[in-house]
Structures are given as C-alpha cells and as structure tokens.
Amino acid sequence: MGGDHAPGQIVAGAIRASEELDAEILLVGDRQQIQDALQHHAHTPNLEIVEADGAIAMHEGVTELRRKPQASINVAMDLVKQNRADAVVSAGHSGAAMASATLRLGRIRGIDRPAIGAVFPTLLAGKSVIILDVGANVDCRPKYLEQFALMGTIYSQYVMGVEEPKVGLLNIGEESSKGNDLALRTYEILEANKQIPFIGNAEGRDVLSGRFDVIVCDGFVGNVLLKFAEAVGEILLQIIREELPQGWRGQVGSAILKPNLKKLKQRVDHAEHGGALLFGVEGVCIISHGSSQAPSIFNAIRLAKEAIDNQVIERIRANNAANQEITSVSDATANSQSGS
C-alpha cells in the first residue's frame, strides 16, 4: 500500500518478479484495491493477497504503528515473524518500515542499532559499494559503526561475491588523525577489530571510485550523500539534454545518442538498484524509494531474494554469536584474573 504509485506499480513489479525470479509473492493490503490493480494484467500468476487494515500514511508519525496493529507494514512484518514469508519489501513510509521491523522482528543479538545499507555503482564496471548507515541512525557511537562494518563485510562477501572486501570509514582525509570526534574514535576501533578488513579512511571522492567495497558512516552524512547521489543522476541527464547540439547537427546527434542515453541512465540512476537493505533485524527488509515504479519494485524483490538465498541474516547472527562467545570468554578470563 506504500509509495507514490501504490498499489498499481507495486503489483506490476511483483507480477514480473513472480514470473522471472521464481519468487512467491504475498501482496499485503486492501484486498479490493489490490484486486483492481491485478485486473490490469492479462497474466496474474500465483500471487496471494493478505488482508491488512489500513496503512501508515507518509505524513503520519511512527507512533501510529502502535495505534494500527493491522496496518499493512505491521501485517507484512508479522508474516516474516511467523515464517510465512522470508522478506518484506516496502515503498511506503521508511521510518515506519524501520520501526515496525525493529518492533515486530527484533534486533539480531549483538546489534545495538539496525542500519540502512545502500548499494552504489562505482567507476569500475560491474563493481558496487555498499554504504551504511544511510539514514536509520542520525547520531552514532563508534561501536554502532563497528557493527555496520561487520554486517557490510558479510553482505559484500556473500551477496556481492567479493572475496576480500575492503572496508573504509567515511572521513575528510586519508590520515588516521583526520575527522570529527566520531570518526577519530571509530578509526581506532575498526583498526583493532581483526574481523573487519579495514583499509582506512574513504573521502567523498573515494565513494564511487571502486577502491572500497563497504563504507561506514553515521546515518546523517550517509543520508545526505545518498540523496545527493540520487539527484545527481537526474541532473546529469538534464544537463546532457540541455547541452546537446542544436539544429540539424542536434537532430543527428540526438538520434545517435538516444539509445546510449538509456544505457547511461541505467548506470547512474540509483532507482535501478531497487532499494536499500535494513541490516540488523531478524529478517530481510528492503526499503524502496517512495517514487518506485514497477522496475524498481522488481529490483527490490530481486535484492530481497539475493539476501535470502545467501543467508545474510543467518550469517550476521552466527558472526555475532561467535563474537559474544569470545567476549564472554575474555570477560570470564578478565574476571577470574581480577579476582585472583
């Protein structure tokens, strides 16, 4: 029910995903509206409708989640909680999706704050970088960023297929002495954690360079960067159109360029990635853009499927359980030593 083009475009994207991705889709929301949307399609594969009562509107606060236990986002999260679904994709109120996921699914043990990870294309063809957090936590502590780095590393390895991911800390200079208070303290922690393949600071110019596979930052700077990057794609296309040659030369130039503009758009348009992942909760959640059309929803579902197929949640959970054991053992050692 969420997003500027719901339920029509959401349903259209879901149908395509159900046909092309071998995914079973549950459409959660108002039965009548969803059925109306389904009627526009000749082929409607096995899509199941799960009835919900209302939705969280974009202007509403997340406190509405408690007042509307049967709102579509809550019902969708419950399906994951009850093992009736493996993932939730939402193009609605992103704050509500995060809060509902945290409340209904709970955090993975050892994770203090869930984070949103967004995948950016890089200058190196075929290589992407995941940046987290891009908006869930505006004020962070160093240990949150440490957890983001661990989750990002797992995602890079098992979903993006990077054998030896390189982790960077978003900062204003290369040297360890650079940065604000958060960055300075986080640098030390990342460097000391042997589980994190930390290679140093990533400046703004390094984000899209392909030098890093995972970049961690607080959700404030990450969100500013994400929205700036999204807008740049649009701006780029507009500038190219404006600067295209005019007159007869323009006619020829445009005819030749047109097919390439589409390819160009695919490379720079962030919407092509479908959505961002919510890391650190007990289930796969994809947060799509409110402006998502069918292709974005299709890509979001593909993203969800990749996370499921590669057992991202299980791996984060296992990793943290192992960590906790190490911590417990060293705590015990420390205690027994201090007691002796």
Next chain:
Amino acid sequence: MGGDHAPGQIVAGAIRASEELDAEILLVGDRQQIQDALQHHAHTPNLEIVEADGAIAMHEGVTELRRKPQASINVAMDLVKQNRADAVVSAGHSGAAMASATLRLGRIRGIDRPAIGAVFPTLLAGKSVIILDVGANVDCRPKYLEQFALMGTIYSQYVMGVEEPKVGLLNIGEESSKGNDLALRTYEILEANKQIPFIGNAEGRDVLSGRFDVIVCDGFVGNVLLKFAEAVGEILLQIIREELPQGWRGQVGSAILKPNLKKLKQRVDHAEHGGALLFGVEGVCIISHGSSQAPSIFNAIRLAKEAIDNQVIERIRANNAANQEITSVSDATANSQSGS
C-alpha cells in the same frame, strides 16, 4: 609555492589574472623558482616577487607554521595584515592556510570559528549556491552554523547578487523534527534569528536544485559532500566517453558532441570555480585545490577580487558589530531588570 603544479601553473594563472582582471599580483615564495617560472612567458606584466623562506609541505602538520614564520603562507598573510595586499590565494596545504589566516589576520569580532564556503553550480542556469562549512570545523555548535548562515547571506547578497537569498540547513528531511542533535538545535536558532532569511531544511537532493542560495552544515558533512561532488564531475565525463556509440556512428557522434563535452565539463567541473573562501577572518583568503592548474588559479584570483570589490569583510564586520550592540543593549536591559 603550494599545490601539485607550483610554481609553474600558479605563475601562469597569475599572469593571466594580472592581464585580464586589472589586478596587481604579488608572488610569494622562492625568488629563483618564481623567476624561472616567469621566464616561460613572453609577456610578464608587472608582477612583484615577495621573498619567503620555505613553505609548509603537504605532509607537514600545521604546527610547522610556528617553526617557520617566514614560510610562504605566513608571509602572504602578513602582506594582508600590513595592508600591502587585499587577499591571499593559496593552492597549498589548506589546513596551514586556514591556521595561518586565523593566527596572522585574526577572526572577525563575533565570529567563533572561520568557515570554508564553496560555491556549487545548480540546475538553474546562472544560479549558484554557497555551502559552508566544507571542512574547517568538523565538530560544530549551533551558534557556529548561525554565524555561517549570516556570512553566507552577506556573500550571496553582495557578491552573488541575490536580492533575497534563501538560506537552508542541510538535513535528512524537510520537517523541523528531522535531523541529528546539531541539526535540531540549529533549526530553532536559525528560525528565531530575524537577520537570517531561513526557509527550512535542505536535503541532499536539494543541494543542486537551485532552491537555496546558502546552505549551512558542519565541516564534516560539507567536506564529504564537496569531495563527492568534485569527483562526480570527472565520473560523469568518463561515463559519457564510455557510453559514446562505437564504430562509424561513434565517429559521427563524437565529432558532433566534442564541442559540447567542453561546455558540459565547464558546467559540472568544480575546478572551474577556482577555490573556496575562508569566511570569518580579517582578510580575503581563497583556498584553491592542490591540483589547481592555471585556469583554476585565474578563477581563484577572480573570486578574491569579487570579494574585495564587494567589501565582504567590511560587511561581515559591520553586521557583527551591529549585532553585538543589540546583544549588549539587551544584556544591559536584562541585567537592569534582574537587578530590580
């Protein structure tokens, strides 16, 4: 003496500025090296060399400024201090330039922290936006951002010629309830200050939209954004080259596009702007990119001249003096009231 291409490119840019801008240029540094660079030019207009002893290298700390009182950046600042020059342009160690300006020229009364302001192009042709701070202060208090907003407003009005500048606070959402601790507290202060034409939060996507004339933020997020934006220009051009049609269609397409690529580069390339301004010190200082070539240096000198001709320093000083008087009066009133 500063920057990757000093002194050759610096001298070349200075000669052009001296010819085209009706500016008198003092070249500060090693006399022999500067003279050698001057010999490559047929016309060397009236450029004066001011001897300095050494320079701050890029890898050195700003503490070197005290150990090298005659380093080129210190000598240049002293020229402004002694009214022998109106402005300093440096492509060297930017931290050293900021520190030297603060130590040698001093802060304008009422300004707690100098800030670096960078001018970005926007989607609206001919319209720019100034963003500050982009790197001088990584950890900020709300009152610093308030001062940045006041200085940016003056610059927008008197140098960029915007009659009614619109000021925004860089944030992660439009609503006043959005943001990290700094943004939430700054929002209230900006809204309450009647001297600041504050119109609300600017998200990452709004930066280049042309909706705002001045955007304030802390130097950490500003610096990440600046360096990201600078890199995007380069990336854009590379992607266009890669996606240009191949074969005979490519030949035709490229021939038609080539003159436009140059125009495009001018619109997106941040280097075209020459440099950033250091606001809040008692003199005009332009901080240029270390990679600056002659055209950037020329543009940086033009930027300096615009700031001088439009009396930016005097206006900031006058504005703050007026403010202090208001504050003193209200303090006095408050004191007499509390005393009664």
